Amino acid sequence: MATEEIRVRGTVQGVGFRPTVYHLAKACGLRGDVCNDGEGVLIRVCGDEGALAEFVVRLQEECPPLAKINELIRTPCKDELNFNDFVISQSVSGVVRTEITPDAATCVECQREIFDPFSRFYRYPFTNCTHCGPRLSIIRAIPYDRCNTSMSAFVMCPECEDSYHDVENRRFHAQPVACHTCGPAAWLERADGKPVTASMFSMLDDVDAVCTLLQKGEIVAIRGIGGFHLACDATQEAAVEKLRQRKRRYDKPFALMARDINVIEKYCFVNDRERQLLVSPAAPIVLLAKKTEEQISFPIASTVAPGQNTLGFMLPYTPLHHLILKRMNRPIVLTSGNISDEPQCIDNDEAKEKLSHIADYFLLHNREIVNQVDDSVMRVVDNKIQIMRRARGYAPATIKLPPGFDNVPPILAMGSELKNTFCLLRGGEAILSQHLGDLENALAFNSYQDTLNLYLNLFQHQPEIIAVDLHPEYLSTKLGKELATANHIQLQSIQHHHAHIAACMGENGIPLDSSPVLGIAFDGLGYGTDSKLWGGEFLLADYTQFQRLATFKPVAMIGAEQAIYQPWRNTYAHLLSANIWDSCQQKYNDLEIIKFLQKQPINLLNQLIEQGINTPLASSVGRLFDAVAGAIGICPEKCSYEGQAAIALEAIADIHTLNNPKETAVYPFQVTFSDNIYCIDSCSMWQLLLDDLQQQTPQQVIAAKFHLSLANVIVETVKHLRQQNLFNQVALTGGVFQNSILLQLVTKQLQNLEINVLTHSLVPTNDGGLSLGQAIITAAKLMKNS
Incomplete structure (x- = not known):
């Protein structure tokens, strides 16, 4: 006979895990008990060694649908347990190491019951069981017991209580269990x-x-x-x-x-x-x-x-x-x-x-929502999942960190300004919050602070270091600095695009001690180490440092933030940067975009650029997309949301042109080398693009040619960099790579060069994944310096 304690960590509370343990233990003829605690599930069990071994194997193979075992540790016990049978014991509190299960869609059994006139759950809109229903949205504290959720306001009727305590019932210890008689209405x-x-x-x-x-x-x-x-x-x-x-x-x-x-x-x-x-x-x-x-x-x-x-x-x-x-x-x-x-x-x-x-x-x-959780957004590109917004159904499930990150101290990463998430990092895993929106809105910022406090309390997370974005004006950065000062905690500032790349490396399991990858990080903008705005970067990076090898030529964002919502500003800035604006007024004065730009206060705009007033230079590929979209007539005057013009440009791209790139004369980009960095310049593209417009080439074809041209120059730049630097992995990251056309074109060409391409599938490629990268970089630097 053998006696063991079995510690199980992961998503193991509120998912029917204890009843599964109970049934398997009984089937294997074992004695003991199982309970929830702050670390997950603790099983104490005694019986024949062969039966114990079978129990452990079956436990991992026959997990409930929503459960996930991250860690199972078996420890022999010298003292025999004083049990005559196997039982389920009450939960105990303690140091929180367990996970919170995301809210889960209604299971097939519950769907059947709500449409069954003979079921007591017939047409009951809050029907649930251990396999489905609310979790994160109703929880206030761990362990995940009814008293720690907003369901504590509803006293179970006798029938619900019977099913709750019946280990043979799929509603055994389903914390939100309720019906017409006793539950929310x-x-x-x-x-x-x-x-x-x-x-x-x-x-x-x-x-x-x-x-x-x-x-x-x-x-x-x-x-x-x-x-x-x-x-x-x-x-x-x-x-x-x-x-x-x-x-x-x-x-x-x-x-x-x-x-x-x-x-x-x-x-x-x-x-x-x-x-x-x-x-x-x-x-x-x-x-x-x-x-x-x-x-x-x-x-x-x-x-x-x-x-x-x-x-x-x-x-x-x-x-x-x-x-x-x-x-x-x-x-x-x-x-x-x-x-x-x-x-x-x-x-x-x-x-x-x-x-x-x-x-x-x-x-x-009348069931209180404790935690606001938006809907997640996904897409499938080349049969691979790409997550655009990580929220309901996914948050706050943990993300396992790569080898080498097992013993890092607790870290808090504050995320970005837009599409914000924050990240708690502890012992080999990261907990990413749900999508929290754009913090420039005061109510969103308040919600961000409330959710952060809830997570810190839920997980009893006491960070030893706080990571923030390098941008000094981000509200998340300012709050992180305030928290660090108030709690005498070390602060780490992380460059925006390095964080994007680290997030991509981390979710792809790249070990801590790996050689650098080439990260291609394209987005709207991020704060650079030179205090300028970056957004089209090729960085040779590992988890602790990076070298900027190539970038796009910086172009003025006329009106700063206004340029994000008025594509014509980017079109004019790029024509000016290419030194062709004067000739455009003569050669292309019949084009709609030129007529439109001539109606703008050009002299004033030129003065602002010359004097550097509210016209910061940015190497942003996102703004390049806006400039092209504006030029060919896609919402040139105004966008109502960031990225609208770029998304529309992708949507209209001609499929035939994309599928026949060898038949297409693409637009050229210039790649020059100076000051130890390659610079990609779109200036030579613009004249040919305007020629196409003048020749009444369809919008759809021009959009496709731009995508092909951009993909080509990206790959050509990678070839240049590969001749001088050692890397065989390329990470594609940043909001621009939400563009499925660009992602597919670049991925295919790089794979043809036998380069391993890393992309996102667990966290968003946009700023929603930034906090994971901030946390991982901070952890890596701590490990290196320890």
Whole structure:
């Protein structure tokens, strides 16, 4: 006979792990107990050595669907346990090392029950079990027990209590378990405060009434699992346009939800990998290629995703959604319940105050949302997942760090200004927060601070060092400095693009002691070590240092931030930088872009540039995309969100031209070498691009030629650098590489050179992954200096 303590760490609380342990232990004839604690799950067990070995193997092979074992440690015990059977013991508190499970989409069994008239969960919108339901959105503390969640406000009825304590029931210790009798309730209200009466609709209940309202063209604010959404019928042009005007979200694409895959396939192409994502427990928004109008019998409103060749679809992920969409044969818009740029509303009173001028009706409920969690956004590129926004379904699942990072002290990384996440790093793993938005909005910054405090308390995380972006004006940087000063903690400033590259290296498992990779980091902008704005960088980098080998020629951002939202400013700056503006006015004076630019205050702009007033130079590839988009007539005057012009440029690129690059005369870029750095200059491209415009070459062809040209110069630069530097791995990172065309073109050409290409799949390539890189670099520097 042998006696052991088995420590299990990972995603092992609130996922049916203890019942699995119980059943396996009983099946193997073992005695002992299992409990949750701050570190995860602790199993004490005694029995035959062979039976113990079988138990451990089966435990790893027969994990519950939402569980993930990161570590399993077996320790022999000298003393025999005083148990006659195997039992499940009460949770104990302690130092927190366990994970919090992300919120999970409704499982098949719960879906069946909510539509079964003979089930006590029939049409109950908060049905859940250990395999699905709210987790992060309702938790206040670890261990994950009901008393530490917002479900503590609801006392279980006898039937729910019986299932909660029945180890044979799939709701055994499902902390949010509830039913019509004892749990949260949903109800419908009118935005104008007038009463809602059953005679107004043909409806089974308030949730069913929402379907009728959507079909009638109304806008409904729906309180979901992690916040409010605004919904309308996606096929009704008037309803979608009404939502856009009221929400003040004029161009950015709306997310869509459909009852099932069959509805989605009426509008989009869905491959196997995309299908797997849609039906996974995470149930993210997945960007899918649109079908043509000829292939669709009942079209989606054109204003759902203007200027896009993809639609962002998700499937119902709560019982509430399933019940609403049961009678809905067409997609609905389901976009964040907020005024543009503000955080998603999570509280009933807050939503009624802020959304009453947008929504016609409110579907409310009385289960508190502790933690606001937005929807995750994914896409599949070359059969590989690319995550655009990491939130519901993924956060706060840990990311295992590469070899060499096992014993790092606790670190806090504050992230970026835009698309912010923060990162807690501890002993070989990183905990990345959910997407928290753009901190330049005061409410988003407040939400960021609240979420940071919640995570620090949940995980009892006491950082020994805080990492921030090098940019001194980022609010996350300022807050990090304040926290470091107040708590007498060391501060580490990390260069923006080095952090992008380190995040890519880290999620790809590149060991701490590996030789440098060539990181290609392209984005809108980041603060450089020379106090200038970077955004088109080739850095030879490991985890502790980097060398800037090549960059794009810096061009003025006229009006600074205004250049992000007015592409014409970038077009003019690039023509001026290429020294062809004067000749353009004569040779190309019939072009729309030249006529438009001539109407601008050119003399004033020139003075601002000459005097360096609000016109910082930036080597930004993101702004180059804007400049090209503006030149060929894609929203040249104004964008309503960052990257709009670049996304539209990608969307229109001609497929035939892209698929036949050898038949295409691409635009040349100049690559020069001075001051120990290669400089890529787009000046020679512009005249040929304007020639194409003058010859009335279609926008689509010019867009494709630009993508091919940019990919070519990237690869040619890599060839140059490879002759003089030792590397055989290239990391593609930064927001520009959300462009699937550019990513595919560059990846394929580099792989043809037998270069290993590293891309993102666990964290966003945009600034949403930056905090992971900040934390990893800080850890590596600590390890090196220790």
